[in-house]
Amino acid sequence: MAAPMERVIKQQTERSTFKTTSFQKKTRSKLLSIPGTRPSVQNGQLLVSSGVTSLDFLLGGGLAVGTVLLIEEDRYDSYSRVILKYFLAEGVVCRHRLFVAAAQENPDDILQELPAPILDDVAIPKPVEQPRLPCESQESLDSMKIAWRYQNLPKVQTALVSSSRFGHYYDVSKTMEPEIRQAAKSHCFYLPDHPQKTSNTHSQFLGPYSALLKSLQEVIRQEGFEVAASMSNSQNPNVLRIGLHSLGSALWGDDLCCSDSPEHRHSLVTFLYGLRALLRSSLAVAVITLPSHLIQDRALMGNITRLSDYSIALESFKGSERETNPLYRDYHGLLHVRQVPHLNCLASQLPDHKDLAFKLKRKQFSIEFHPVKSHVESTG
Amino acid sequence: MQWCNRVNTGLFIASPAMYTELNSILNTSPESFTKGDFILLSDKQSDASFLIHHFLSFYLRAKCKVCFLAMVQSFSHYSTVSQRLGVSLAQAKEKGQLVFLEGLQESLSILIPQDEHTGSQAMNFLRDPKLGLQDLYEFVSSKVKRSCGGEAESEEWGPPVLLVDDLSVLLTLGVTVGAVLDFSHYCQATICSKLQGNMVMLVRCDQEEDEGDNESPACLLKGLTHQSSLTLDVQGLPTGYCRDIHGQVEVCWQRRQGDGQNTQNKLFQYKVHDKGASFFARGTSSAVL
Numbered sequence: 001m002a003a004p005m006e007r008v009i010k011q012q013t014e015r016s017t018f019k020t021t022s023f024q025k026k027t028r029s030k031l032l033s034i035p036g037t038r039p040s041v042q043n044g045q046l047l048v049s050s051g052v053t054s055l056d057f058l059l060g061g062g063l064a065v066g067t068v069l070l071i072e073e074d075r076y077d078s079y080s081r082v083i084l085k086y087f088l089a090e091g092v093v094c095r096h097r098l099f100v101a102a103a104q105e106n107p108d109d110i111l112q113e114l115p116a117p118i119l120d121d122v123a124i125p126k127p128v129e130q131p132r133l134p135c136e137s138q139e140s141l142d143s144m145k146i147a148w149r150y151q152n153l154p155k156v157q158t159a160l161v162s163s164s165r166f167g168h169y170y171d172v173s174k175t176m177e178p179e180i181r182q183a184a185k186s187h188c189f190y191l192p193d194h195p196q197k198t199s200n201t202h203s204q205f206l207g208p209y210s211a212l213l214k215s216l217q218e219v220i221r222q223e224g225f226e227v228a229a230s231m232s233n234s235q236n237p238n239v240l241r242i243g244l245h246s247l248g249s250a251l252w253g254d255d256l257c258c259s260d261s262p263e264h265r266h267s268l269v270t271f272l273y274g275l276r277a278l279l280r281s282s283l284a285v286a287v288i289t290l291p292s293h294l295i296q297d298r299a300l301m302g303n304i305t306r307l308s309d310y311s312i313a314l315e316s317f318k319g320s321e322r323e324t325n326p327l328y329r330d331y332h333g334l335l336h337v338r339q340v341p342h343l344n345c346l347a348s349q350l351p352d353h354k355d356l357a358f359k360l361k362r363k364q365f366s367i368e369f370h371p372v373k374s375h376v377e378s379t380g
Numbered sequence: 381m382q383w384c385n386r387v388n389t390g391l392f393i394a395s396p397a398m399y400t401e402l403n404s405i406l407n408t409s410p411e412s413f414t415k416g417d418f419i420l421l422s423d424k425q426s427d428a429s430f431l432i433h434h435f436l437s438f439y440l441r442a443k444c445k446v447c448f449l450a451m452v453q454s455f456s457h458y459s460t461v462s463q464r465l466g467v468s469l470a471q472a473k474e475k476g477q478l479v480f481l482e483g484l485q486e487s488l489s490i491l492i493p494q495d496e497h498t499g500s501q502a503m504n505f506l507r508d509p510k511l512g513l514q515d516l517y518e519f520v521s522s523k524v525k526r527s528c529g530g531e532a533e534s535e536e537w538g539p540p541v542l543l544v545d546d547l548s549v550l551l552t553l554g555v556t557v558g559a560v561l562d563f564s565h566y567c568q569a570t571i572c573s574k575l576q577g578n579m580v581m582l583v584r585c586d587q588e589e590d591e592g593d594n595e596s597p598a599c600l601l602k603g604l605t606h607q608s609s610l611t612l613d614v615q616g617l618p619t620g621y622c623r624d625i626h627g628q629v630e631v632c633w634q635r636r637q638g639d640g641q642n643t644q645n646k647l648f649q650y651k652v653h654d655k656g657a658s659f660f661a662r663g664t665s666s667a668v669l
Contacts, residue, residue, distance in 0.1 A: 277484035
């Protein structure tokens with residue numbers, strides 16, 4: 001839900017029907033504190049990091065909880081896939097839950113390829129939740145000879161420290177260790193595992209995405225990500241990170257990218273509407289990649305953009321004449337910020353710079369202002 | 381003219397809780413405003429939602445019974461912004477002054493089939509958009525007519541007002557332009573003509589559109605402009621993005637005012653800030669002067 005957390009507390013007390021007095025204690029100290037999130041400086045919304053610190057800065061500090069980021073894929077789906085993996089890796093490091101959906105390949109494969117986090121100043125979280133068998137503990141623990149008084153202290157401190165930072169850096173040349181990856185629970189949705197039911201008339205309009213929306217709602221309900229449920233239960237609230245790969249492509253059963261006047265013209269848009277409805281009432285963030293270069297209808301693309309909250313487009317130089325252009329040699333492509341929402345406030349905060357270029361370095365995905373583009377094209 | 385003098389005196393700071401300049405441009409105030417008006421808000425490549433927030437708080441202040449169809453954002457979004465403008469939506473809802481249809485929430489029970497269907501029938505167009513917006517109209521008229529029934533508590537509220545944010549999302553979800561025009565026509569007949577209330581609707585357009593496309597928001601806009609009495613068209617600046625001037629608003633009166641006042645079109649520039657928006661004649665922005 002994209003409401004400042006103080007408002008959520010107030011609404012909760014207003015909704016309660018068992019008030020005997022009108023006295024309402026202001027419990028501002030009960031702000032939701034979830035590791036890996038921070039309140040926005042502009043309007044107090046709860047933000048999560050997208051995994052790319054320069055993108056966080058462009059989008060106003062991070063992604064607001066309850067919103068959708070739409071990434072228009074570059075031609076070969078290389079950099080959009082990298083950003084999706086950064087997003088999921090950030091979720092692993094912050095101990096958020098993950099939900100990955102894909103039609104092209106098994107989501108497990110995407111999860112195997114997450115970049116390794118650079119945690120040199122912070123200890124790598126060991127899976128301390130797993131109970132140790134009594135016979136194991138004597139041999140596996142290195143018995144301390146000098147500091148033996150500290151031998152029995154729990155090792156919980158390292159895990160907490162690693163997830164309290166906002167925004168981490170990743171090394172794309174290495175993949176994440178399986179131990180770290182397994183620390184975060186993940187749900188996978190692989191489209192071939194969910195054959196489309198033709199008998200259900202309600203979901204007819206959603207077409208190929210009905211199973212996905214239903215699965216998302218089930219996960220959100222069962223794992224307690226709904227805002228109302230999170231406020232009332234005593235367990236630590238958590239954020240669900242949803243990654244949807246290549247929505248709208250033909251592999252999802254959608255013909256948006258295949259024909260000029262598609263039969264499923266409204267399926268994806270209706271799905272995005274339903275997704276927004278789900279997210280506004282849960283502690284979840286979604287990142288969607290979409291092969292927009294295959295969609296011919298610009299008006300349809302405008303509708304899709306309007307039903308997402310954040311929207312960026314990547315244009316890589318690979319295979320184009322700009323790859324050898326000396327002006328662009330420092331960069332891998334251009335990044336366009338199409339839309340930034342202004343939820344819970346009147347004024348929108350668009351980034352000042354419109355000409356942005358990105359470069360994928362080994363340890364950082366950097367986005368920089370690149371003003372030379374328009375100048376050179378005018379002088380020829 | 382009164383508004384002209386106000387603008388030419390230089391910096392005109394909007395009071396923190398209202399869009400005072402807009403009220404003087406439109407010659408209205410919560411105490412006295414024309415009844416039976418259909419106000420059409422439109423935008424192209426910019427965001428006119430700040431005007432919806434204005435009209436919401438304006439009519440709540442004017443003690444009208446407001447029916448708000450919020451199709452694209454949640455209740456907490458409007459509630460938070462209205463709080464900054466000095467109006468509490470939660471209280472208005474409790475008192476019965478505000479009827480709020482949260483389209484997003486109602487749609488979920490239709491999009492994801494449940495065993496027991498608990499939502500209202502208003503969003504039935506999601507089941508099959510060819511059905512049109514009849515259920516939505518029935519919802520609106522039932523909520524609005526109740527205020528003019530014989531109930532005692534309804535006497536305290538003024539004429540009914542319908543606010544819709546926004547109509548173009550209905551087009552994207554598959555409803556035809558004809559169905560939306562029918563809906564607005566029915567609502568206008570019920571609310572504006574019969575009950576002497578007002579209507580404010582928002583339509584959002586894209587810049588790049590095919591001329592021959594019959595189902596585009598531009599087509600809808602043309603049809604609605606014909607039905608409306610006042611249009612406010614919000615656009616970006618023709619010269620590009622500017623931090624201090626967020627865009628321009630063109631105000632057109634479609635019908636002659638009751639006292640025969642001049643009905644020429646007026647063009648203003650505006651800037652949205654945290655607690656309101658300031659409007660000024662072209663070239664008189666405080667950043668420029």
